[in-house]
Amino acid sequence: GVFYQGDVWLDEGYVGATEGYFFHHTFEVTDALAARAEHALAVEVICAPPLDRTAKRNLTGVFQHWDCHDPDRNPGGLWRPVRLEETGPVRFRRPSMLCTDASEAAATIAVAAVVDAVEAGMVEIRTRVTPAGGSEPLVDQRADQPLAAGENRVEWSVTVPDPERWWPWSLGDQPLHDVTVEVRTEDGAVSHRVRRRLGLRTVELRNWIAHVNGERLFLKGSNQGPTRQALAEAAPDDLRRDVALARDAGLDFLRLHAHITRPELYDAADEAGLLLWQDLPLQWGYARGVRRQAARQARKAVEVLGHHPSVAIWCGHNEPLAIDLEPEQLADPSAVRRLAVRALAAQELPTWNRTVLDRSVKRALRKADPSRPVIASSGVFPHLPQLDGTDTHSYFGWYFGHERDFPAFLRRLPRLARFVSEFGAQAVPQDAGFCEPERWPDLDWARLARTHNLQKAPFDRYVPPADFATFDAWRDATQRYQAEVVKHHVEALRKLKYRPTGGFAQFCFADGHPAVTWSVLGHDRAPKAAHRALVEACRPVIVVCERPPAEVRPGERLSLEVHAVSDLHRAVPAARVAATVRWTGGEETWGWQGDLAADACLRVGAVDLEVPDAPGPLTIDLELTGDDLDRVANHYATVVARG
Secondary structure (H helix, E strand, C coil): CEECEEEEEECCEEEEEEECCCCCCCCCCHHHHHCCCCCCEEEEEECCCCCCCCCECCCCHHHCCCCCCCCCCCCCEECCCCCCCCCCCEEEEEEEEEEEEECCCEEEEEEEEEEEECCCEEEEEEEEEEECCCCCCCEEEEEEEEECCEEEEEEEEEEEECCCCCCCCCCCCCCCEEEEEEEECCCCCEEEEEEEEECCCCEEEECCEEEECCEEECEEEEEECCCCCCHHHCCHHHHHHHHHHHHHCCCCEEEECCCCCCHHHHHHHHHHCCEEEEECCCECCECHHHHHHHHHHHHHHHHHHCCCCCEEEEEEEECCCCCCCCHHHHHCHHHHHHHHHHHHHHHHCCCHHHHHHHHHHHHHHHHHCCCCCEEEEECCCCCCCCCCCCCEECCECCCECCHHHHHHHHHHCHHHHCEEEECCCCECCCCCHHHCHHHCCCCCHHHHHHHHCCCHHHHHHHCCHHHCCCHHHHHHHHHHHHHHHHHHHHHHHHHCECCCECEEEECCCECCCCCCECCCECCCCCECHHHHHHHHHCCCEEEEECCCCCEECCCCEEEEEEEEEECCCCCEEEEEEEEEEEECCEEEEEEEEEEECCCEEEEEEEEEEECCCCCEEEEEEEEEEECCEEEEEEEEEEEECCC
């Protein structure tokens, strides 16, 4: 709760130093408290702005270096309460609890803690597992444990027979269990007790395809930054609402982008069955001196979050590139080109961040938590010597190329289609008073770029403000464009389900302050048009066809393959697909029927016709129906040019 470094005094005596914002800092103060009746606690907090953002020293992730936050805002301060805890002569420190195995027959919970004892002796450690909120134990295990004076590292496990397993919301229920560990001294008195709430489940990532409790799951998700720029300002209800909004959108997971957030979000995700891809607070470039601290904080992350069943994937470092570009420099094509060259070189050549720092962090995570997949670095292309790479960040239609280029890119480089964890385009939110729309077209573009994250150069290319008479018309156009990018990127990835794509994470879900970003929900959680596009594209069952060209000519042959994609873990027998193509003065229909297999992508057929000599709009409407299945529809449009 101390953001980011601190020095602590009690009654004018120095207690100790802290570093790291997302975990507890604990100090022994027994003697100081016994010396007097009234006490004064002082905490000096430091959160120094980075002098060189290519070699940062604070491990604060997006809070101090991100293109979706106000760069002039300092996140420093106390964001959680200070509390006093009294125990007996033996105390648990840094306890962690992990579910390491969960089958239908039994589940295993591994517990590790540092046990701090005033003096050497024998203690009893008792572990009880109960259903969440219940009192009748499923397991009640006792074991004698000899302790030396001082700190003792103790590890043990308990087995839960016939467990109720925790599932993501699309696969099942979310039963939770309370695990209570207590230590008793030789006189039988309870010296200390710790309780954690966890779920019994396993998670694996095989070739970038997730398996929960052995069940395969195509992961549909989005990136989420801090709910508010300042952690202390994020109310518990705000965090729970973001989880509910993600689940209501049909998402399986949120990627907590380069930060660790408040505990209320993890509790809500556990209860909702929403998986979390958990980044450590590492983004872009760091100084050489942070490696040991980064490994320490990786272990702390496991201690703090390891018991949460929603936390499914660890990721060490987002985009380990030593880059720094001021918002206004994005308007300079030469600066962007230089950045692109440096970024490509950092992808292919050994670097300290990726090669040294990230390996250390991954090793620390794997050692502390062998139960979860660990990704060392996010957004790394295949490179020598293994030519493997990690997940892909792709911004066709924003930083480069045309948004229609994305499917061809995936066909040419299928390895980069395994898991695409960033894509999207910026759009102006509904509540855009901070843009001062009354000044249109002479907005304060420099202020909007620096404080509110608007990137003018890509807008000038894809949705030029100069083309619109009013601010509202431009805002609506930016939202339509963002919706097109989201819809067609998601559909392209879902058509590649498991061949080779294991999932995706659109960038990003909701803003933490008034901003123009890639989010589909504004800072007030009002939806942009892309939110509806995301919801529709993430339905459990969709019907899609190849996207027609933006313009077709009379006499051309138009042949578009149609696919049905199901994330349901049950078959849909006798499913029916209908396609209708309409143009000025005519229409043509196709129909297919067959069984739609569980958790599959099926080629249904093709819409094949000669483009009619009828200049104007040509639309394609798809419909999928089946027993015990809500009607599914999709729509595409092109224009027939004059011959």
